[in-house]
Amino acid sequence: MDTVLGIDLPTWWFLLIGALISGYGILDGFDLGAGALHLFFRKEQSRRIALNAIGPVWDGNEVWLVIGAGSLFAAFPLVYGTILSVFYLPFMLFLVAIIFRGISIEFRSKEKMNWWHQLWDVSYCLSSTVISLLLGLILGNLIQGIPLNANHEFVGRLHDFFNPYAGLIAITVLSLFMMHGAMYLLMKTEDRLYAKLTIIANNTSKFFILCFMATSMATLIYVPHMTAIFKGHPELFILPMAALLIVLNIRRSIEKRQYRRGFVSSAVTTALLLILFAMGLYPNLVLSNIDPRGNISIYEAASSDGSLRTMLLFAFIGMPLVCTYTVFMFWTFRGKVKLEEHSY
Amino acid sequence: MDNVELLSRIQFAFTIAFHYIYPPLSIGLGVCLVIMEGLYLKTKDKVYEELTRFWVRIFALIFGIGVATGIVMEFEFGTNWATYSRYVGDIFGSALAAEGIFAFALESAFLGILLFGWNRVSPRVHFMATVLVALGSIFSALWIVVANSWQQTPSGYRIEGTGMQARAIVTDFWAMVFNPSSIERYSHVLIGALLAGSFLVLSVSAWYILKKKYIVHAEAAFRIALWVAAVSSLAQLFTGSKSAEVVTKYQPAKLAAMEGHFEKSAPGDMYLMGWVNAKEQKTMGLKIPGGLSFLVHHDVNAPIPGLNSIKPENRPTAINFVFQTYHLMIAIGMALIALTLFALFMLYRGKLFQTRWLMGVFVFSVLLPQIGNQVGWYTAEVGRQPWVVYGLLRTSDALSQAVKAEHVLASLIMFTLIYVMLFGLFLYLLNKKIQHGPDVVSEDETSSRMNPSLSPILNE
Numbered sequence: 001m002d003t004v005l006g007i008d009l010p011t012w013w014f015l016l017i018g019a020l021i022s023g024y025g026i027l028d029g030f031d032l033g034a035g036a037l038h039l040f041f042r043k044e045q046s047r048r049i050a051l052n053a054i055g056p057v058w059d060g061n062e063v064w065l066v067i068g069a070g071s072l073f074a075a076f077p078l079v080y081g082t083i084l085s086v087f088y089l090p091f092m093l094f095l096v097a098i099i100f101r102g103i104s105i106e107f108r109s110k111e112k113m114n115w116w117h118q119l120w121d122v123s124y125c126l127s128s129t130v131i132s133l134l135l136g137l138i139l140g141n142l143i144q145g146i147p148l149n150a151n152h153e154f155v156g157r158l159h160d161f162f163n164p165y166a167g168l169i170a171i172t173v174l175s176l177f178m179m180h181g182a183m184y185l186l187m188k189t190e191d192r193l194y195a196k197l198t199i200i201a202n203n204t205s206k207f208f209i210l211c212f213m214a215t216s217m218a219t220l221i222y223v224p225h226m227t228a229i230f231k232g233h234p235e236l237f238i239l240p241m242a243a244l245l246i247v248l249n250i251r252r253s254i255e256k257r258q259y260r261r262g263f264v265s266s267a268v269t270t271a272l273l274l275i276l277f278a279m280g281l282y283p284n285l286v287l288s289n290i291d292p293r294g295n296i297s298i299y300e301a302a303s304s305d306g307s308l309r310t311m312l313l314f315a316f317i318g319m320p321l322v323c324t325y326t327v328f329m330f331w332t333f334r335g336k337v338k339l340e341e342h343s344y
Numbered sequence: 345m346d347n348v349e350l351l352s353r354i355q356f357a358f359t360i361a362f363h364y365i366y367p368p369l370s371i372g373l374g375v376c377l378v379i380m381e382g383l384y385l386k387t388k389d390k391v392y393e394e395l396t397r398f399w400v401r402i403f404a405l406i407f408g409i410g411v412a413t414g415i416v417m418e419f420e421f422g423t424n425w426a427t428y429s430r431y432v433g434d435i436f437g438s439a440l441a442a443e444g445i446f447a448f449a450l451e452s453a454f455l456g457i458l459l460f461g462w463n464r465v466s467p468r469v470h471f472m473a474t475v476l477v478a479l480g481s482i483f484s485a486l487w488i489v490v491a492n493s494w495q496q497t498p499s500g501y502r503i504e505g506t507g508m509q510a511r512a513i514v515t516d517f518w519a520m521v522f523n524p525s526s527i528e529r530y531s532h533v534l535i536g537a538l539l540a541g542s543f544l545v546l547s548v549s550a551w552y553i554l555k556k557k558y559i560v561h562a563e564a565a566f567r568i569a570l571w572v573a574a575v576s577s578l579a580q581l582f583t584g585s586k587s588a589e590v591v592t593k594y595q596p597a598k599l600a601a602m603e604g605h606f607e608k609s610a611p612g613d614m615y616l617m618g619w620v621n622a623k624e625q626k627t628m629g630l631k632i633p634g635g636l637s638f639l640v641h642h643d644v645n646a647p648i649p650g651l652n653s654i655k656p657e658n659r660p661t662a663i664n665f666v667f668q669t670y671h672l673m674i675a676i677g678m679a680l681i682a683l684t685l686f687a688l689f690m691l692y693r694g695k696l697f698q699t700r701w702l703m704g705v706f707v708f709s710v711l712l713p714q715i716g717n718q719v720g721w722y723t724a725e726v727g728r729q730p731w732v733v734y735g736l737l738r739t740s741d742a743l744s745q746a747v748k749a750e751h752v753l754a755s756l757i758m759f760t761l762i763y764v765m766l767f768g769l770f771l772y773l774l775n776k777k778i779q780h781g782p783d784v785v786s787e788d789e790t791s792s793r794m795n796p797s798l799s800p801i802l803n804e
Contacts, residue, residue, distance in 0.1 A: 056461075057456060060449075073440055074437030074440065077431075080421075081425075081429035088751050091423050092423065095419055099766070102409075158751075303433055304513040307435070310514070311442075318446055322449040322453075325454070332461060340462075
């Protein structure tokens, strides 16, 4: 099999897509979280500032979803088709929420009526919450495995997806994003909104840690295959330990009012949790919970070596560019939000 | 055709047709914005700056809906067409991923600066952002059309596996990218987008001129957009005939459907308008006998293989539909050439902006390129049927196995309701922005109302 730097091509793409999904979770995570918190801000002025805090960057953040999905399509088409068609209705709801979220941000400032603002505020908050929950629900089911037979055909039913473990993951993802969003908003706001957000950050971080503990316990008990890798490689246990320390560091940063550090910590937490998931998964991409032959491995799902190699070259050229744009954008709009005549 | 197939096809057709209202406007308007802001940097004339700021606001509205409805498209390949995704992932997926990395990332990142960066970056950096957003949208179209062109004229691939396990594998990446129809179809699509964007500017400017509002701004914008539109409409004639040549060579069934040509080997006629009775295999209408043969082979007597030379199961089913959409596209193309050339002539005579009926025509002309772009794509996509990848994979074989008809019906109803609402809101807000007009502070237009929104917004 073709390798680049000693790593085979499907593994490269497994890592790359993992990085893209982590990038999406970290970047869109904070603006989804900010959206989910939106209705906690009561004043029109506060809501405008909160919206404009993510205004110039949220579209760039969503790019990571588009690239992540496109890469999964290109590198592992079998998985792309399987996951999206199996989770047909959840993904359709996800798309609807994506549409509503985009137009809420865009349309809100276009009229002066109070009810108009209220309407789009609710729509923005609701769609952000629904997107976070659906991402968690899908993730929760992928962690447990889905009913695929030996031919990778789906033999389950839709309502199987609404199980307690997936629900727990959904709430955990929402709480993570809300905490992450609160920390981002703290870096962008001043005065009374800032004061309010310190309380919100405090509460959401407590809520997240509660969810994190519950998820850890539930995963150890109910999803043993996710932790099987530690039996063979006890040294890898350093990763969940690091995750725990960083999560505790979030609390410390909030108590010390070091929100930039807190934001970085919650970003690292997002990445570490996805890395733990990836380690439990590798070399599979989709697990079957009824028949091990139903698992879809990266080798079975991968596109041709030629295609993977070309695309890897594209990624090596393109991703530094994407990261440069991202940094340039955040740098241009650094500092506290000031409302201007062209703001939302 | 079973229900899942029918519903999935309706859903895809509906969501892509709705999506396609917006990207061509973004591309064409993006190019107009580059010219406007470039002129501002060059001349330092405030009118161009105010024009840029005004059209950026409209661009934002269009771009936002384009992105939201575009993400739907990317996901639908996987949700509704899982077998297709697996079959073409190696190729189509690569092009789609390249679009994300090289194009969409560029436009989305710099859109922030375009919209919100006025006071954050220097005018030069802002102009650079405008150029990059426009370039991003142009690259975006490139990769998408490349992916679609491969479906029309596959090349640079081999088929691996058989039956439900079969899939297409790239053997030559550049042969895949530059497949026989890529360049012709991309240029045709790109110019169609320039027409869509420039005619929006023409329409809004003509309306201001009729209403005697923002005259200086409107005339400046009209001139810019008229040149873009005139050059584009002439160029479209060329790219259109090139596209027709490619169809002739590689997709004979589509060509035959476009002209309603049934006989196995007889000279092909060219219709100006007409009606196809597919059952009786008759096409009636106003025609140039042997015109198609002349266009393709430069000989009115050269035989053209008709639909009867193609196996019945490989023929497009909606022949009259393809015939009508194709001829409507051509008619619109010709009308746009006549309209823009006549307007240029009137501009040369110095009477353009005083000719009120012509301004009235331009107000409504915005619909023409939109309809032209839509029916052009209907011709290309319906004419390709029954194949989703021409000659390789049938649309009926491309479906998701896990999806049930009631799920697709539910999502189709959902999309219909949301898109109807979205379109209503879009028209409402577009109209509002147009009524509001550019924020004018330049001295040469003191008659225009000063805009209240320039007062410090924090006091609101």
